[in-house]
Amino acid sequence: MRRRQLLALAPFAALTACTAAPDPGDGEGSASDGGSASDRGSASDGGSDGPAREPSASPTTAGPTTEPPSAAERLLEKLDEREIAGQLVLVGHAFGTEVPAEVFTEHHAGGVFLLQRWESAEQVDRAVARARELSRPDLPPLLAVDQEGGQVRMLRGDAARRTPSAEELGEQGPEAVAEAYASIGEDLAARGIAVALAPVADVVDPALGDENEPVGALDRGFGTDPEAVGACVAAAVRALDEQGVAATLKHFPGLGRVEQNTDFSAEGIEDAETSPEDPFLGSFTAGIDAGAPLVMMSSAVYPRIEPDVPAMFSRAAVQGLLRDQLGFTGLVVTDDIGAAKAVADVPVAERATRLLEAGGDVVLTADPTLTGQLVDAILEWAARGEEEARRVRESAGRMLALKERQGLLEG
Template sequence: MLLRRMTPAVSVIAGLAVLGPACGSASNDADGTAAAATTRPGTIPGASKLDVSSLTDRQLAGQRVIATFRDTGTPGPQLRRLIRRGELAGVILFSREAPDIAAARRLADQLQAEARRSPLPLPLLVMIDQEGGDGRTTGARRLRDAPPRRSAAQMGAAGTATARASGREAGRALRRAGVNVNLAPVADVGRAGAALRREGRTFGSSVRAVGRLTAAFVTGQRSSGVASTLKHFPGFGAARVNTDDAPARIGLSTSTLRRVDEAAFVPGLKAGAKLVMLSNAVYPALDTLPATLSRRIAHTELRTRLRFGGVSVSDDLEATGLNRYGSPATRALRSARAGVDLVLLGRRASSAVAAHERLTAAVTDGRVPRAQAEAAARRVLALRSSLRAGG
C-alpha cells in the first residue's frame, strides 16, 4: 500500500538534510506527541515538509519494527515485501547470516536497494551488536573480522583514549559492512556477581567511570557516522542472569537506580548517542512490568526525567525472560503502547511480520493512538534520514 499524497513526500525525502544528535530537549512533551515550537504538528524535525499524517496505518506501524532473519539465513519474501512497501524500519544482523564484513555488506546492500525503491526511500536501520571482545560472550563481536578486539571490561581497564579509539574503529568497520546502527555501548554499572560482569560487557563498577568511558566510545563511533545505542535502561548491571535465558528482577531502590544506574547514561546522551535500549528486566521499585513493557520507565524515567528526545528501542522481545507476557506480537504491542519507539524481534522473521500486523490493527482501531504512532514515526524517520545506507 502506498502513501497517501505520495508524490510530494517522495520528492522531499530525496533531499533530506543530515540531522544533528538526537538528544533530549524541552520541546518534546512526555508522550513525544507535541512537536517542537518551530515544527508543524506531524512533521519530522529537520525535514519539515515531510508530514507523517500522509503515512498509512501499515507504514506507521512498520516504522516501529526491527526484524531478524537469523532463523531463515536470508531475508524472505515477506520481509522484502514490507521493505518495498515502506513498512519496516530496519533489520538486526547476527553471526549466522552475517559472519564477517563482506557478508554483512552484501546483505545490507540488497536490503537498502529494496528500501530505495519503496515509497519511503530512506536508509533502513541496519543494526548489529558489536560491543567488543573475543566473540564468546553474549552480545560481543558479531562480525568476526571487525573491531573492537577488546571487551568493554578491557577498554575500561585501558582508559578513555582506548574506548574512544575502539568506538572509532568499530564505526569505521561497521560502515564498511553497511551497518549504520551499533547496539552498543553498554552503559550499565556492573556489580559483583552480575551477569554482565561475568561476560566482560561493562566498562566498570563506578558510575563516573562508566559514564566517562561510555561517552568516549560514543564520541569515537559518532566520528565514523554510525549511530550508538546506550543499553540497557534503566540499568542492567545488577542482574544475576541474562534475560535472553531467564527472567531477571533487579531489586534496587528508586533512589539508587536514578543516582547510579540512570545517571551513567547521561554522559553518553550528551556525547550524541541517538538511541537508548530498554532492559527486559523487572524493576519493582519502578514498576511490576519489565522496563521494555513499562510506560513508567520508557516514558517517565527516560523521556521526562532524562529528557531524551531520540529513539528508544526494546531489547529482544523474543527473549526467554519475557515468555510470561504473551506472544512476541503481543509483547510488541505492549512495548509500543508503553511508549517504546522500536520493537526488536530477534529470533524469528515470522515474529516481526506478526508484530507488524498486530501494530497495524492497533493503530487502526485506536489501541495505539495515531498521535502516539506519528510521534514515534517522526523520531524513527528523523534517525533514518540522518544516517547513510552504507560506507
C-alpha cells in the same frame, strides 16, 4: 553537533539485554548471537554536544519564521498506515539465513540487525544490499549490529577488526575507549551499517562481579563506578558519532545488578535496588548528554520503579524516568522480544503495543517470522483511537528522523 535538530521533532501533526554464552569453538570467545536483542546476535539525536532539544524559531522584525519540513516529515506524510507501522519493527538476520522477502515487501520493516557471527565482509555486503533492494527506494532500511568488542562482536574476520572488551577498555580509561570505538565505527560505516547496538552503559555491582551473567560474566561492562563508566560511555558515543554511526545505550535502567540472562531465563532478573534516584543511572545520563540517539530498554523488572513490569513495558521507566526525568527525546528500542525467555509469556501482539503504551518506539525481534504479527498488532492498536494513532506516528517520526540523521533519506 551533527544534524542535532533531526531527532528533536515535535509530535507530528497528522498524527537485549543479554547475550548468549561465549562460543567454546571461538578462540577469542564469542556470543552466539550478540549482546542485545540484538544481544541475541535508546532519541536524543546523536549530536556530540548533548541531547536533542525542541527547535525554536528565531524572532525577526517580520515576526517568527517557520522551518521547512524535514525529509523525515515529508516522507511520513507519504506513507500508508502499514508502512508507518512497519517502521516500528527491526528484524534479526542470522548468519547463513535469508530474511523473508515479505518482511520488507509486505510488512515494510524499519530495518535489520545482524545476528551471530559474520566472518566475511562480502557476506555482510550481500545482506545489506538485499535488505535495500527489497525495501521501498525512498524508505531504506536501518542496518544495525551488536559490535561491543571482546566477546560480543557479530562482525569478525575481514568484516571488522578485533577490539578489546569493555572491561579491558574501562581499565585503560576513556582515551582507549575512544580509540576502540572509532575503529568500530569505521568498520560499520564501511559496511553500510548505520547503528551500533553499543555501548553497554550498565554499571556492574561489584558484589556480583562475574555472577552478573548478562554483563559481568562476559566482560561487557566498563566498570563498577558510575562516574568512571559514564566517562567511558560518553567517549564511545562520541567516537561512533565521529564516524557517522549512531550509538545505542543499553540496557536501561541497567542490568548490572541482576544475576540471570534475560535471553535464557525469566527468573532471577529482578533488580530490587535501582530507583529513579540511583547513582547507577549516571552512566546513562552521560551517554544521553554525549548525544546518543538510541536507548535500548532492559527486559528485567525494577520494583522500585514499577513492580512486576519489565522495564521495556513500564511507563514509569520509559516515559517517566528516561524521557521526563533524564530528558531523552530519541528512539527507544527493546531488547529482543522474539526469542528471549524473559518475554515468552507475553502474547506476541502485546510485545509491540505495551512498548508503545510505555512511551517507547521500536521492537527488535530475533525471529523474523513474527514480523507480520507485530505490524498487524501495531495497526490494530493505532485504530483504537486518536491517541494511539498519534503515538504510532510519533514513533515512526523518530525512526525516520534517525534515518535522515544517518543520511539514508533523500533530500
